[in-house]
Amino acid sequence: MNLRNARVDGFFRKYVPSTASLSYNPIFKLVGYVNDSVMKLLVPEFRSLPPNHLRVRVGVGNKLFNNHAHCLLSGFNFWIDLFSNGRCALDSSIVELGCGYGRKAAHLKNYSIQGDEFTGSYLGIDVDDELLEYAKNAFTDGSKFTFQKSPHSSRTYGSRDMADLVEGVTCRIECHDDSQDLVYSTSLFTHLLEEELKNYVEESYRVLKPGAVMQMNVFVYEFLHRSGNLGSRFKFKHRKGNAYIESLDFPEAAVAYSSIFLESLCAEIGFSDVELRVDDVYGEALQSFLICTK
Ligand SMILES: C[S@@+](CC[C@H](N)C(=O)[O-])C[C@H]1O[C@@H](n2cnc3c(N)ncnc32)[C@H](O)[C@@H]1O
Structure with missing residues (x-):
C-alpha cells in the first residue's frame, strides 16, 4: 500500500473503524443489492457469490462495491501455499475458524482436476448467523462440509447487540481430540x-493430530512498526490486556499483539514449533502468519 492510499485509508477508518459494521446497515445493504443485481445480470460467474453486504462483512480490501473478482480470486494463493508446504492434502480433515460465508472453502468444494477432488472433511466456525446460514445453503454436501456457531461475543461481528454481549464464553470445537490435520483462520485473530x-489456540491444540499444524493470520505490533505500517492505516494506540486495539468503541475492529505474547502463549499451550512469518501473499506485508506444529 503506498503512503497516499494509506493516509486516505487511515482517514476513512477514523470514521468507519470497521467496514464489517457498515455491512449491517440497511441502506448500505439496499445500495449493494441494486448494484449487485446489475453486475450479476451482466456476468454469470458472479452469480455464485453471496450478496454484497456479506462480501463486505468478510473483508474486501475497502472495495465496498464491485468487489466480485476480488472475492472469487481470494484464497487461490492461500491454498497453493498450504498444499505446496504439505500442511494439508485433498484428504485432510480441516477446521477453519472465522469461516465467514465459506469464501476459502469454496476452492476446496470446486476443486476438480483429472478426477481428483477434495475427499477430506471441513468444519467452518463463525459467530455470525447470517454468514453461517448462507454457508450452510451453499455447501450442501454435509458429509464433507459442516458448520458450527461459536458462542463468542463481538461488537464488530455477529449479533452485536449490547444485550447479547457476554464476556468469558468459550467455544468448544466440535471435533475429537487429536483428530484434525489442519486448523486455520484468515483475518480472524486480527x-x-x-x-x-x-480459547481458540487451546482448542486448536486439542483437536490437532500430533505433528499437525495450526496457521492463523495475525497483526504483530512490532512488525507493523518496523515496516512503517503503523501510524497511517493502523495506529493501535489503545490497550486491552495484551491486545493493542484500534478503536475503543469497536475493540474487535482491528487487534494486534506483540510477537513475544503470541509465541509464548502458543508454546505454553504445548505447540513445539512456533513461527511468525510476515505474510506477503497480499503484497502488503500488513498481516503475519502464526504457524505452530503440535
Ligand atoms: C475478516 S472476516 C474473514 C472471513 C473469512 N476468513 C474469509 O477470509 O472470507 C472475519 C470473520 O470472523 C468471524 N468472527 C469474528 N469473531 C469471531 C469469533 N470470536 N469466533 C468465530 N468467528 C468470528 C466474523 O463473523 C467473520 O466472518
Whole structure:
C-alpha cells in the first residue's frame, strides 16, 4: 500500500473503524443489492457469490462495491501455499475458524482436476448467523462440509447487540481430540481479544493430530512498526490486556499483539514449533502468519 492510499485509508477508518459494521446497515445493504443485481445480470460467474453486504462483512480490501473478482480470486494463493508446504492434502480433515460465508472453502468444494477432488472433511466456525446460514445453503454436501456457531461475543461481528454481549464464553470445537490435520483462520485473530484468542489456540491444540499444524493470520505490533505500517492505516494506540486495539468503541475492529505474547502463549499451550512469518501473499506485508506444529 503506498503512503497516499494509506493516509486516505487511515482517514476513512477514523470514521468507519470497521467496514464489517457498515455491512449491517440497511441502506448500505439496499445500495449493494441494486448494484449487485446489475453486475450479476451482466456476468454469470458472479452469480455464485453471496450478496454484497456479506462480501463486505468478510473483508474486501475497502472495495465496498464491485468487489466480485476480488472475492472469487481470494484464497487461490492461500491454498497453493498450504498444499505446496504439505500442511494439508485433498484428504485432510480441516477446521477453519472465522469461516465467514465459506469464501476459502469454496476452492476446496470446486476443486476438480483429472478426477481428483477434495475427499477430506471441513468444519467452518463463525459467530455470525447470517454468514453461517448462507454457508450452510451453499455447501450442501454435509458429509464433507459442516458448520458450527461459536458462542463468542463481538461488537464488530455477529449479533452485536449490547444485550447479547457476554464476556468469558468459550467455544468448544466440535471435533475429537487429536483428530484434525489442519486448523486455520484468515483475518480472524486480527479481530480477537485475548480470551477468545487463547480459547481458540487451546482448542486448536486439542483437536490437532500430533505433528499437525495450526496457521492463523495475525497483526504483530512490532512488525507493523518496523515496516512503517503503523501510524497511517493502523495506529493501535489503545490497550486491552495484551491486545493493542484500534478503536475503543469497536475493540474487535482491528487487534494486534506483540510477537513475544503470541509465541509464548502458543508454546505454553504445548505447540513445539512456533513461527511468525510476515505474510506477503497480499503484497502488503500488513498481516503475519502464526504457524505452530503440535
Ligand atoms: C475478516 S472476516 C474473514 C472471513 C473469512 N476468513 C474469509 O477470509 O472470507 C472475519 C470473520 O470472523 C468471524 N468472527 C469474528 N469473531 C469471531 C469469533 N470470536 N469466533 C468465530 N468467528 C468470528 C466474523 O463473523 C467473520 O466472518
